[in-house]
Amino acid sequence: MGPAERLGHWISVAGDLLLGAVCPGCGRAGVGLCPGCRAALAAPAPRRARPSPTPPGFPPTVTGGPYDDLMRNLISAHKERQAWLLSSDLGRRLARAVAALLRDVGAGPVYLVPIPSSAAAVRSRGRDATAALAVAAARRLATQRSESVRMVRLLRPVRRLADQSDLTASQRQANLAGAYAVRRPARPRFPGTLVVVDDLVTTGSSLAEATRALTAAGLDVAGAAVLASTVRRHHPPASSAHPVRPDAARGV
Structure with a gap:
């Protein structure tokens, strides 16, 4: 052979x-x-995402597209069925969302901060799925920017969380309040731009809590980027419903 x-x-x-x-x-x-x-x-073109109701502290967020049947299948396969070959394709979509978020940000290193998975989830899946997406997106972005782009594990869970699949928006917000902390001392500060990344935004509670933990440690967060966002319950204001300019993510 x-x-x-x-x-x-x-x-x-x-x-x-x-x-x-x-x-x-x-x-x-x-x-x-x-x-x-x-x-x-x-x-799909990257779009601004803002859940309704919006949790306090929700960061500026760009989504790679809607949470449709395709994304439901792919996220499930990547996260729950260890389909790691999907990391590259999903990472490319996440990279486009990050690029769109950063269109007005100046030069400098970029750090992608994944929403942390619990130790139990990592053990059962054999890998941190969100961190794998962040690594793939960082590699893709590094070929498009002159500055360095890398994934950093800055966040860690500080307590066990309840399963959020059946929780309401307010219950998710309460479940995640104070759930994350920064792994390492905040100083010296990272000399660049921090972007929180995740696979999906539903109520926005995870992104809001991650942003709170980072800013409480003295770190500046430019915003968040996700693969997909669920359908909103209410129509957004006209200014936030427009797609991000296509040229913002061109080539990613």
Whole structure:
């Protein structure tokens, strides 16, 4: 078996193990994302996201697109079924959202700060899924900017959180209040721009709490970027409903 054949064999094995030899977006037979799902993943323009009601301290946030069926399948596969081959494709979408957020930010290093996963979640999944997305996005952005871009694990959970899947917005806010702290001393400050990143924004409580913890430690947060945002319950003001300028994320 030659080198090319061996590579193809191991790609097929990885597909069987990680993705069940089907596209994780639509379920069609194949290894990795099918062309249609890859095109759909890249199609939405980054947009400002603001949940309603908005929790106190919610940062300026850009989403890579809506939380539709495709994103539901991909986020679930990446997070719960260890489909790590998706990190690159999802990281590219996250990188576009970060680039759009930073369009008016001056030069300097960029630090992507993932929302922390619990130790139990990391053990059960075998990896910190959000940190993996941040690493992939940082690598993509580093090819587009002259300054360094990297992921930093600045946040840690300080207590056990309740499962948020069935909680209301107010219950999520109470569940997350004071839940995060900075891992390391805030000084010397990071000489650059901090961006909180996550896979999904629903009520905004996680992003607000992460921003609170970072600013309480003396760090400046430019905003947040996420892969997807859930559909709003109320229509946003006209000024916040417009897509971010396409040229802001061009080439990412």
